Amino acid sequence: MSEQTEVSFDTALVMALHADAQKELNELPTPAQLKERYPDTSRWDARLQAALHKRRPVLKRVLVAVLTLVILTLGALAVSADFRKAVYTMIQKFFPIEMQLTYQVDGEPLEQLPNGYSDHYVLDGFERDREQEFERAENFLHVYSSKESGKGYTVRCSIIQPGQQSSFDNEHTTYENVKVGDVDATLGTSVGENGDTVYILSWERGGVSNTIMGNISRDEIMKIAENVF
The missing domain is CATH 3.40.1000 (Protein Transport Mog1p; Chain A)
Structure with a gap:
C-alpha cells in the first residue's frame, strides 16, 4: 500500500535537503570505525582547531551567503518552472512514496x-x-x-x-x-x-x-x- 502525503513546496524542499544530508551522513564511517582506522588523531585536532580559528570570518561569510541564496530561492523563484523541477527531482530521488505537491x-x-x-x-x-x-x-x-x-x-x-x-x-x-x-x-x-x-x-x-x-x-x-x- 502506498503512502500519500500533501506538502507545500517549502516543506518539500526542506524535507528533500534533510533527506540528502541524512543520506550523506549514513554513508560516512561510524565513530567506532573511525577510531579503529585512526586511533590517534590528536595532531589532526590541533591543526583543525587552528584552521577554524583563522578561517572563522570566512566561514561566517560563506554561511551568510548560503542562507541568502536559500531565502532568495524560496522567495523569488518559488513559482518558476526551474525551481519546481529542482524540488520534483529531489523528491523523486529521496522519497519512495506517493506524494502530492501543492504550489502557489x-x-x-x-x-x-x-x-x-x-x-x-x-x-x-x-x-x-x-x-x-x-x-x-x-x-x-x-x-x-x-x-x-x-x-x-x-x-x-x-x-x-x-x-x-x-x-x-x-x-x-x-x-x-x-x-x-x-x-x-x-x-x-x-x-x-x-x-x-x-x-x-x-x-x-x-x-x-x-x-x-x-x-x-x-x-x-x-x-x-x-x-x-
Whole structure:
C-alpha cells in the first residue's frame, strides 16, 4: 500500500535537503570505525582547531551567503518552472512514496489556454473518444484508443493556477529527466495491470502544464509531446 502525503513546496524542499544530508551522513564511517582506522588523531585536532580559528570570518561569510541564496530561492523563484523541477527531482530521488505537491503562483496566471492550444498529432490507428474527454477554456483532456492494438493514451493540458497539485508515485514509478523540444520534462515509467509499460510525461511551457499518459511506446509519446502547442 502506498503512502500519500500533501506538502507545500517549502516543506518539500526542506524535507528533500534533510533527506540528502541524512543520506550523506549514513554513508560516512561510524565513530567506532573511525577510531579503529585512526586511533590517534590528536595532531589532526590541533591543526583543525587552528584552521577554524583563522578561517572563522570566512566561514561566517560563506554561511551568510548560503542562507541568502536559500531565502532568495524560496522567495523569488518559488513559482518558476526551474525551481519546481529542482524540488520534483529531489523528491523523486529521496522519497519512495506517493506524494502530492501543492504550489502557489505569484502574479497573474493565464485566464485561458492560448488560442488553438492542443495536441496536433494523433498516432496512426488511434481514434479520439469524445465521450470520455472534456474541453474547457482553461483546460482539456483528450482520450485516444486503438481497437486493433488495445492501447490508449490521454493528453491533458491546463493553465497553471494557485493550489494546483502534482502527484508522484515513486513506489511504483521510475522517473527521469528528459526534454520536450528545449523544455525540461519528467518522464515516469511504470507497469500496468496487464503487464504493459506505461509512460507519463509532464512538462510546463508558457504558463501551461502538460501531461501525456499511455501504454504506447516511448518514441510515440515523445512525438505527441513535441506537437502540443
